[in-house]
Amino acid sequence: MKLCVALDLPSAKENLELATNIKDHDVWLKVGLRAYIRDGKEFLETLKSINPNFKIFLDLKLHDIPNTMADAAYEVAQCPIDMFNVHASAGKVAMQTVMNRIKDIPNRPILIAVTALTSFDNENFKAVYNEDIETKATQFAKDTFEAGLDGVVSSAFESLDIKNNTSKEFITLCPGIRPFGEDAGDQKRVADIALAKKELVDFIVVGRPIYKSANPTEVVENILKNI
Numbered sequence: 001m002k003l004c005v006a007l008d009l010p011s012a013k014e015n016l017e018l019a020t021n022i023k024d025h026d027v028w029l030k031v032g033l034r035a036y037i038r039d040g041k042e043f044l045e046t047l048k049s050i051n052p053n054f055k056i057f058l059d060l061k062l063h064d065i066p067n068t069m070a071d072a073a074y075e076v077a078q079c080p081i082d083m084f085n086v087h088a089s090a091g092k093v094a095m096q097t098v099m100n101r102i103k104d105i106p107n108r109p110i111l112i113a114v115t116a117l118t119s120f121d122n123e124n125f126k127a128v129y130n131e132d133i134e135t136k137a138t139q140f141a142k143d144t145f146e147a148g149l150d151g152v153v154s155s156a157f158e159s160l161d162i163k164n165n166t167s168k169e170f171i172t173l174c175p176g177i178r179p180f181g182e183d184a185g186d187q188k189r190v191a192d193i194a195l196a197k198k199e200l201v202d203f204i205v206v207g208r209p210i211y212k213s214a215n216p217t218e219v220v221e222n223i224l225k226n227i
């Protein structure tokens with residue numbers, strides 16, 4: 001299991017400080033919409049200059065018509081990143097179109113799809129998708145697998161079921177992790193490290209429990225010791 005640290009701080013300076021503090025640890029960094037919209041490709045380059053071995057997950061959750069998604073994905077794949085994502089709810093054709101566009105790029109980034117956002121509870125999820133979260137998340141994961149993508153973003157609670165319905169090698173990346181039972185914030189279905197291990201999660205994504213703590217480096221070290 002790998003730790004992916006969410007760089008969701010309010011400024012590039014604070015994100016770079018966090019990245020610099022943990023640069024000697026074997027971690028992935030997650031750059032999301034806020035940081036990317038504000039700081040762009042140059043920010044990704046700066047992260048790689050802090051430590052060229054940093055792996056970067058660009059979490060833009062692309063969702064549009066297939067051709068527009070594929071065009072955007074091609075541009076994303078030109079950035080110094082190692083993984084990015086789309087929404088599975090954009091549909092199988094969209095995911096196939098994206099994969100076809102990037103598949104021959106040398107050292108192409110890993111491509112995963114979001115199943116159900118971890119901020120959804122069942123009632124609110126059903127209001128949008130008209131199905132229970134677990135049933136639909138598994139269906140989205142199957143679509144993603146059949147479209148030839150590398151894995152999914154899911155809740156830790158669905159990881160094992162997704163692997164059983166696709167393949168053990170199919171990557172699960174799980175946000176909504178509160179490693180040692182910290183405050184859930186807006187996340188509805190939170191899991192700790194023990195559950196993530198049991199569910200064979202490949203990547204845990206942790207944001208607030210790290211960057212809001214008084215000693216982020218210590219939290220990262222504690223997580224790494226336990227995964």
Ligand code: C5P
Binds near residue numbers: 059116
């Ligand atoms: O602070 P916290 O640990 O809740 O951060 C989780 C991160 O994972 C945030 O950057 C959020 O945007 C992202 N994320 C998520 N749920 C998804 C996909 C991404 O929480 N399904």
